[in-house]
Amino acid sequence: MVGLFLSAYIIALQSIGHNLKNMKRTVFFVSDSTGITAETLGNALLSQFEDIDYYKVTLPFIGSQDEAAEVVQQINDISMNATERPVVFSTLSDPGLYEVIRGSTALVLDLFSVFLGPLGREFKLNPSHGRGLYHGLADRAHYEVRIDAVDFALSHDDGASIHHYERADLILVGVSRSGKTPTSIYLAMQFGIRTANYPLTSDDLDLCRLPEFLEPYLERLYGLTIEPQRLRQVRQTRRPNSPYTSLSRCRKEVNVVEQLFKQQRIPFLDTSFISIEEIASRIMRDSGLKRRFF
Amino acid sequence: MVGLFLSAYIIALQSIGHNLKNMKRTVFFVSDSTGITAETLGNALLSQFEDIDYYKVTLPFIGSQDEAAEVVQQINDISMNATERPVVFSTLSDPGLYEVIRGSTALVLDLFSVFLGPLGREFKLNPSHGRGLYHGLADRAHYEVRIDAVDFALSHDDGASIHHYERADLILVGVSRSGKTPTSIYLAMQFGIRTANYPLTSDDLDLCRLPEFLEPYLERLYGLTIEPQRLRQVRQTRRPNSPYTSLSRCRKEVNVVEQLFKQQRIPFLDTSFISIEEIASRIMRDSGLKRRFF
Numbered sequence: 058m059v060g061l062f063l064s065a066y067i068i069a070l071q072s073i074g075h076n077l078k079n080m081k082r083t084v085f086f087v088s089d090s091t092g093i094t095a096e097t098l099g100n101a102l103l104s105q106f107e108d109i110d111y112y113k114v115t116l117p118f119i120g121s122q123d124e125a126a127e128v129v130q131q132i133n134d135i136s137m138n139a140t141e142r143p144v145v146f147s148t149l150s151d152p153g154l155y156e157v158i159r160g161s162t163a164l165v166l167d168l169f170s171v172f173l174g175p176l177g178r179e180f181k182l183n184p185s186h187g188r189g190l191y192h193g194l195a196d197r198a199h200y201e202v203r204i205d206a207v208d209f210a211l212s213h214d215d216g217a218s219i220h221h222y223e224r225a226d227l228i229l230v231g232v233s234r235s236g237k238t239p240t241s242i243y244l245a246m247q248f249g250i251r252t253a254n255y256p257l258t259s260d261d262l263d264l265c266r267l268p269e270f271l272e273p274y275l276e277r278l279y280g281l282t283i284e285p286q287r288l289r290q291v292r293q294t295r296r297p298n299s300p301y302t303s304l305s306r307c308r309k310e311v312n313v314v315e316q317l318f319k320q321q322r323i324p325f326l327d328t329s330f331i332s333i334e335e336i337a338s339r340i341m342r343d344s345g346l347k348r349r350f351f
Numbered sequence: 352m353v354g355l356f357l358s359a360y361i362i363a364l365q366s367i368g369h370n371l372k373n374m375k376r377t378v379f380f381v382s383d384s385t386g387i388t389a390e391t392l393g394n395a396l397l398s399q400f401e402d403i404d405y406y407k408v409t410l411p412f413i414g415s416q417d418e419a420a421e422v423v424q425q426i427n428d429i430s431m432n433a434t435e436r437p438v439v440f441s442t443l444s445d446p447g448l449y450e451v452i453r454g455s456t457a458l459v460l461d462l463f464s465v466f467l468g469p470l471g472r473e474f475k476l477n478p479s480h481g482r483g484l485y486h487g488l489a490d491r492a493h494y495e496v497r498i499d500a501v502d503f504a505l506s507h508d509d510g511a512s513i514h515h516y517e518r519a520d521l522i523l524v525g526v527s528r529s530g531k532t533p534t535s536i537y538l539a540m541q542f543g544i545r546t547a548n549y550p551l552t553s554d555d556l557d558l559c560r561l562p563e564f565l566e567p568y569l570e571r572l573y574g575l576t577i578e579p580q581r582l583r584q585v586r587q588t589r590r591p592n593s594p595y596t597s598l599s600r601c602r603k604e605v606n607v608v609e610q611l612f613k614q615q616r617i618p619f620l621d622t623s624f625i626s627i628e629e630i631a632s633r634i635m636r637d638s639g640l641k642r643r644f645f
Contacts, residue, residue, distance in 0.1 A: 184399035
């Protein structure tokens with residue numbers, strides 16, 4: 058399976074005209090589970106070296122000596138055909154499997170063992186070396202909470218339903234295309250926060266006031282705003298050249314909505330140049346909400 | 352801000368009757384960005400020590416010496432009131448800020464610097480020590496792709512629209528409540544994969560065949576299945592005691608759907624006891640789809 062996948066990867070590289078000799082670095086994320094942990098820390102580390110082009114490959118669910126040996130074989134093949142050897146970020150929790158990978162010609166960084174030592178001494182316990190507990194069964198306990206929050210976010214997306222706002226932990230408000238939908242879903246999925254979102258429309262903005270049914274929930278409102286230029290760009294990809302995308306309209310909507318947020322003392326955040334992760338993390342911090350699972 | 356938050360945290364602990372003396376370990380995730388990297392690796396490491404109760408606190412966006420000093424003060428306060436000192440996972444990229452945190456009485460693990468050395472030597476470059484590049488502006492380039500995929504997943508959720516399936520990278524099929532919706536959204540959000548999902552209903556299952564309009568897209572179908580007992584449990588929380596939740600009905604639907612998957616050679620996965628992350632990662636691996644951003 059792994060072999061098949063990697064062969065396909067090499068063929069894909071060749072077919073799109075990549076020349077391995079020209080590629081700066083191939084980076085592998087090798088894991089006995091999903092590979093999310095290896096990707097997350099690996100990418101954060103790589104972002105500290107800005108001038109390098111990376112080609113990234115995730116190899117999840119590596120669970121046996123045979124699979125590990127196959128990974129090594131393929132790493133070495135790529136190493137031989139590249140000017141620079143690959144870099145491997147490993148979160149294999151079985152030391153035996155890690156030893157196999159370490160036998161490759163790549164620079165292999167084990168993201169686990171270096172910390173398990175100090176933690177084990179601190180806790181006076183030995184690590185279980187169990188495979189991917191975190192992303193596996195341990196999450197089950199939170200499954201219901203998470204699904205409930207996602208269901209809530211979907212059924213209360215974009216003002217679709219304004220019922221049951223009393224069940225909402227948070228209600229995002231802002232102009233159309235200010236980032237409410239992806240933020241709501243991310244908050245539900247990652248933190249289990251039941252998030253509704255409501256688009257403030259021309260009618261609301263012309264009157265410069267909140268719709269009446271939002272008033273009982275003032276404490277749960279959080280505003281998203283966005284620079285007019287950026288808003289125009291986002292709307293343009295959605296509905297090119299409609300009045301909705303004109304800079305003057307974007308500017309007017311944003312002005313009024315920010316005025317409304319200030320008037321009503323609704324905390325708000327400019328989403329123009331930050332990622333969904335950062336928007337969500339800032340809202341969690343500012344609102345003092347506690348995640349429903351960890 | 353941080354001080355306020357931590358004071359609120361201590362008050363919250365007291366008010367819900369927690370006694371710090373009885374709590375095994377408080378764990379802090381300290382970051383100059385969202386804290387997602389610290390949480391992800393930290394949680395994976397902690398899951399290797401199963402018998403400990405943790406109380407987890409994320410302190411994101413710590414950007415100045417003053418904020419770092421405030422964090423230390425609060426860590427030390429908790430340390431003094433607990434039988435075991437806290438554990439801190441840090442991804443502060445500024446060595447100056449990390450030095451401040453290291454002055455606390457906690458066990459402080461720096462998840463960054465230990466790997467920056469070997470990477471820097473390998474790349475013959477110095478790390479930029481820039482704040483949270485990965486989750487910040489670097490993501491912007493992928494924003495459109497991601498939002499487009501999330502929009503697609505939402506507008507093609509649960510068979511809502513069966514148009515534009517030719518734009519889908521993947522179409523998840525399965526019985527109601529087998530995990531299609533959260534999986535579709537996760538695939539869109541994390542990998543930029545445009546995922547539709549279609550619920551196979553009694554009508555389809557009675558005939559034991561796929562709806563005709565899915566036939567041109569057979570190659571893009573991926574099936575989700577679930578153990579009847581588990582399905583019953585999930586449906587029960589949604590619509591308690593309806594015929595829809597009876598074990599016999601769940602059993603029948605699952606039997607037929609699996610038969611259909613095998614008949615049509617649609618790859619499928621049992622979602623009963625794995626997390627959304629694992630379902631998504633397995634689908635990515637099995638389908639050979641490439642993520643649209645990294």
